[in-house]
Amino acid sequence: MGRVSETPLKTPRPGRRRRPFRLAAALLVLLGLAGYYIVQNESTGGDGAPHCTVVAAPAGAGGRGGGASYSMNLEQARYAATIAAVGSTRKVPERAVTIAMATAMQESALRNLDHGDRDSLGLFQQRPSQGWGTPAQIMDPVYSAGIFYDHLLDEVPDYADLPLTVAAQKVQRSGFPEAYAKHEPDAALLAAAFTGRAPGSLSCSGPLPQETGDAARVTAELVKVFGAGVAPKAGPPASPVRTAPVAADGSEVTVAVAGTDRGAPVDRRRGWELASWAVAHAADLGVQRVSYDNKAWIAGKNKGRWIDKPPGKSGDGDGRNAGPDDVRIFVAPLNR
Known part of the structure; x- marks a missing residue:
């Protein structure tokens, strides 16, 4: 009889049994990164990491x-x-x-x-x-x-x-x-x-404010940067710009743009300067919406861009819209 050849059993290489665990760990990492991206993408209106352009x-x-x-x-x-x-x-x-x-x-x-x-x-x-x-x-x-x-x-x-x-x-x-x-x-x-x-x-995208903003703090910052002329005053303003919280819950600061109380033409350039300042400070001041000149910037929406939001019959009926007379800055949580 011929000799029967015996094939030795193969010994599993070290680490081969660990592959499923490594694959599972890698999958968890990928899922985590995907989740982070989704959250980041949502919080910035779908435009990547928080930034302004x-x-x-x-x-x-x-x-x-x-x-x-x-x-x-x-x-x-x-x-x-x-x-x-x-x-x-x-x-x-x-x-x-x-x-x-x-x-x-x-x-x-x-x-x-x-x-x-x-x-x-x-x-x-x-x-x-x-x-x-x-x-x-x-x-x-x-x-x-x-x-x-x-x-x-x-x-x-x-x-x-x-x-x-x-x-x-x-x-x-x-x-x-x-x-x-x-x-x-x-x-x-x-x-x-x-x-x-x-x-x-x-345009400024995300992140969404994590806490309710403080209208008094917004007003204080406006006064510090733009001068005492933005402080609320009784009677006709001595300065071309005035500001005052107007919402009952203290969620809004409205700035009247130069000239509106004197019958002079509205200074849209001044209005857009104030509106842009508010958008640039949205994250640190808890600003969630800025309305001005028939447009609105809404935190976490529209990739941080301004969108058409005219007030009155020509608009969408949103009471937070604003024309060229006032810059409206909202800091309280809003229905987005």
């Missing part, structure tokens, strides 16, 4: 419009809005706002830094040792923007006729004077949006 042409019902664009995170948008608001409140020309915006973009990337070269601080990297103010003052964006404009107007009276990089350098005295020029196109885009010259060009 300014486009050269206003976003319409069918899309963003063409031309140049600039995207930034929510923190950067807040500071850009503050720089523009402080400038326009001081009645400086848009060119001055563009210079200030480009300077902050170069010095801090529109961030309120608590550090820098030597003792430099804040949006504009101003130095306490060089007489720009105390550290606490410089870390206040309203103060730092204001003192930048003070220096620009006092020290560079011909700034409007100078190249941006020359005007900025005369104020900042930077070691890299040519660096400001590269930011000019983006700075001009932001200045047009946040001073109200380009209505509806700003």
Whole structure:
């Protein structure tokens, strides 16, 4: 008889039995990432991570419009809005706002830094040792923007006729004077949006406010940035702009746009400046809706873009809509 060949049993390789567990773990990770994406996508109106975008042409019902664009995170948008608001409140020309915006973009990337070269601080990297103010003052964006404009107007009276990089350098005295020029196109885009010259060009997506906003805090911030003229006043306003909580539950702040109480034409540019400021500060102030000039911005909806929402018979019957006379800022939870 021939010899019977015996085939030895194969010993399972180490780890082969673990494959199902690894696959299950990987699947759980993928599911978790998918869940995160879905939540993130929903909370930002389907437009990715929270951010703001300014486009050269206003976003319409069918899309963003063409031309140049600039995207930034929510923190950067807040500071850009503050720089523009402080400038326009001081009645400086848009060119001055563009210079200030480009300077902050170069010095801090529109961030309120608590550090820098030597003792430099804040949006504009101003130095306490060089007489720009105390550290606490410089870390206040309203103060730092204001003192930048003070220096620009006092020290560079011909700034409007100078190249941006020359005007900025005369104020900042930077070691890299040519660096400001590269930011000019983006700075001009932001200045047009946040001073109200380009209505509806700003869109901000998510996240949805997690807590009920405080109308009193919104009013306080408006007063701090735009000046005492936005404070409620008895009788005819001594200033072109006034604000007051009007909703019974304290959920709304309404700002009357310049000229409406004097029979003068409505200043839509001023209105859009206030509306854009409110949108840029929506996440930190708990703002869930801004209505102005027959349009509305609603947190977490429409990919952060403005949509048509006219009041009256021509509208959809929503009592929160607004025309060109008032900017309406809503902070309480609303039916979305």
